[in-house]
Amino acid sequence: MEIEDREKMTIDSLFGKVSGRFQIYTTLVYAIGFCMGGFLSFALPLVELFPQFQCYDSSSKEYTNCDRLQACESHNWTINWNEERSIHNWITEMNLYCAEKWKIGLFGSMYYLGSLLGTIVFINLSDIYGRKICTRVSYILCTISFSVIIFSSNLYARYWCIFLYGFIGAVRCSVSFTTGCEFLQKKYQIWSSSICQIINACVPMLLSLYFWKITDYWAYFFYSTLTICILNCLNSFFIPESPRWLFSQQRDQEAVDILNEIARMNNKDPIFLNDVEIIEGNSHHSKLLPDDQNQVKGSPLTQIWTSRKDRYNLIVTAMFWLASCIMNYIMNFYIKYVPIEHIFLMIFVAAIAEFSSKTINGILINKIGFTEATQLFQLVCVISAILYLIFSQHPKFVIIVIFVLKLAASANFASMHFSCPKLFDSKIAVTAYNICNSCGRIGAVIAPLLAEIPGRWPMVIFLGCSIVSLILVCGLR
Numbered sequence: 001m002e003i004e005d006r007e008k009m010t011i012d013s014l015f016g017k018v019s020g021r022f023q024i025y026t027t028l029v030y031a032i033g034f035c036m037g038g039f040l041s042f043a044l045p046l047v048e049l050f051p052q053f054q055c056y057d058s059s060s061k062e063y064t065n066c067d068r069l070q071a072c073e074s075h076n077w078t079i080n081w082n083e084e085r086s087i088h089n090w091i092t093e094m095n096l097y098c099a100e101k102w103k104i105g106l107f108g109s110m111y112y113l114g115s116l117l118g119t120i121v122f123i124n125l126s127d128i129y130g131r132k133i134c135t136r137v138s139y140i141l142c143t144i145s146f147s148v149i150i151f152s153s154n155l156y157a158r159y160w161c162i163f164l165y166g167f168i169g170a171v172r173c174s175v176s177f178t179t180g181c182e183f184l185q186k187k188y189q190i191w192s193s194s195i196c197q198i199i200n201a202c203v204p205m206l207l208s209l210y211f212w213k214i215t216d217y218w219a220y221f222f223y224s225t226l227t228i229c230i231l232n233c234l235n236s237f238f239i240p241e242s243p244r245w246l247f248s249q250q251r252d253q254e255a256v257d258i259l260n261e262i263a264r265m266n267n268k269d270p271i272f273l274n275d276v277e278i279i280e281g282n283s284h285h286s287k288l289l290p291d292d293q294n295q296v297k298g299s300p301l302t303q304i305w306t307s308r309k310d311r312y313n314l315i316v317t318a319m320f321w322l323a324s325c326i327m328n329y330i331m332n333f334y335i336k337y338v339p340i341e342h343i344f345l346m347i348f349v350a351a352i353a354e355f356s357s358k359t360i361n362g363i364l365i366n367k368i369g370f371t372e373a374t375q376l377f378q379l380v381c382v383i384s385a386i387l388y389l390i391f392s393q394h395p396k397f398v399i400i401v402i403f404v405l406k407l408a409a410s411a412n413f414a415s416m417h418f419s420c421p422k423l424f425d426s427k428i429a430v431t432a433y434n435i436c437n438s439c440g441r442i443g444a445v446i447a448p449l450l451a452e453i454p455g456r457w458p459m460v461i462f463l464g465c466s467i468v469s470l471i472l473v474c475g476l477r
Contacts, residue, residue: 008279011247015185018259020266023183027192029235030180032228033135034196036142037169038203039225040149040162041111042332044448046207046347047090047218048104049336050097052083069454072098085336085343087216094155101452103155107162108333108448114163116441118170123434125171131179131242138172139233146229150222182244197358204351212344252278300431304424313423313476314432318439320472321416323465325443326450327381328413330465331406333451334458338402340395349399350406357410365415370422371476374415378470380408385463389456409462412469416440423476 009017053071054063063078071077079086091097096104126134145168148161177196181189210221240262246255260270304310331350340346364373384405391397420433451458 007275008277010279011244012186014256014259014271014278015183015243017271018263018266018268019185019188020262020268022262022265023188025235026183026239027180027195029232029239030135030176030183031192031195031199032232033139033176033236034173034180035200035203036139036146036229036232037115037166037173038200039222039229040146040165041108042204042207043218043221044108044111045333045336046087046211048096048107049085049087049089049343050091051086052080053097054078054080068097084212084341087211087218089218090158093153093218096155101454102449105333105449105452106159108329108451109445110159110163111166112329112441112444112448114166114168115170116438116445118167119174119434119437119441121167122171122174126175126178126245131175131182131245132240134171134175135179135239136233136236138168138175139229139236141168142172143226143229143233146222146226150219150226179242182242198355201351201355201358204354205348208344208348208351212348247278300428303428304432310424310428310432314435316472316475317419317423317432318436320419320469320476321436321440322443323469323472324412324416325440326447327409327462327465327469329444329447330451330458330462331409333448334462335402335406337451337458338398339392340398346399346402349403353403353406354410357407357414360407361411361414364411365418370415370418371473374412374419374473375470377408377412377415378466378473380404381412381466382463382470384408385459385466388459389463392456392459 050068053066053068054077055066055071055074056062056076057064063080065080065083066074066077079092090107091104142165145161145164149158149165152158152161177193180192180196184192207221214220240258241254243255243258243262246252246258256271262268263270304314335347335350336343338346361373361377364376367373368376384401388398388401388405391401416436420429420436424432450461453461
């Protein structure tokens with residue numbers, strides 16, 4: 001066919017011609033792949049939950065409820081299995097009743113340390129080697145490490161496999177989100193992101209219901225999620241390479257061949273490369289995906305550092321990410337110590353708050369703007385943290401305060417991801433995002449350890465971070 005007779009089409013319109021049920025399949029596979037990390041990270045606070053101790057009272061010659069420190073000092077204690085918080089988890093399995101608190105906090109810290117290092121090491125891996133191989137290898141390694149976490153009762157083996165799960169998970173998370181979007185037209189890519197967030201937010205709700213209403217044994221939930229991981233790993237072998245990535249590598253014929261395979265599965269007409277002219281060129285076109293910006297010429301870091309405004313905003317935003325991540329993850333791990341009888345009801349309420357925050361965050365940012373919405377979230381965090389510290393001994397009031405606190409902290413955590421696109425030019429936004437993300441992950445590493453500090457100090461730290469974050473957001477230009 002003559003060049004002038006060819007049908008002019010964008011890469012996005014090519015996806016429109018072949019879209020169908022296969023895209024629903026890929027979206028679900030990659031959404032579950034994205035959320036595999038949540039199967040472990042959301043479960044950690046519960047598998048390291050201490051039971052209700054009972055100490056022997058020599059005067060009454062009976063066992064009465066006592067805290068962990070009293071039990072470990074008395075050496076004459078037992079567990080009150082009638083209490084809701086007394087569940088069969090890693091504490092009981094590995095006899096960690098009187099272990100140093102840093103050993104408990106290290107479970108979460110190893111996961112987020114692995115995630116931090118994985119983000120740095122694997123930052124452009126899928127751009128170089130493609131989505132398919134990175135997806136399959138990361139899913140396989142994550143499934144293997146998750147299996148060892150479940151079936152090994154050795155403390156240090158679990159530490160290292162949790163680290164590996166977070167380390168490989170950095171690839172799994174980014175490539176799942178990216179590829180899930182790449183198989184869709186631009187106008188539908190937001191749905192892929194939303195499904196990822198919804199499934200992720202459902203995990204803590206399911207966890208709390210599992211321990212609250214089904215069983216107090218930790219392993220059955222992990223067996224179920226391991227089964228999901230294995231099935232998802234197998235499903236990834238039925239998904240081809242991302243056509244958008246192939247177009248970005250100027251491998252147009254391979255990309256069209258895969259589009260035609262998708263068309264066949266969706267009962268759509270095939271595409272013939274000789275009959276169309278791709279008018280957008282051979283580049284990666286999805287505006288939702290940060291990797292697009294990697295093609296900008298020059299050094300984005302140099303551009304940031306030579307601009308006084310960008311340099312200032314980067315420093316402030318990186319500190320904001322650090323404080324926000326400490327706030328968010330302290331809440332996740334400290335909630336098991338909230339002085340309330342129905343601990344799983346409290347966790348379920350917090351999970352509903354996190355789920356609701358995904359909607360409220362987007363609505364407020366669209367209505368009043370990023371800076372104003374984030375200031376509001378921080379202000380609510382400050383007020384709620386103060387109220388908690390004052391009224392922490394009033395159970396009914398605590399439930400309300402924790403709900404509001406978790407809602408605001410989760411909304412703030414979600415809004416921080418909007419900060420770089422809002423504050424920086426598209427040419428430097430990804431570099432700024434990667435720097436801020438690294439700072440945020442440092443906060444995620446230390447937060448589980450901070451949550452294990454005795455007493456109400458974790459909430460005092462949360463309050464301090466809230467105040468610092470509020471000041472930082474007010475200082476953005």
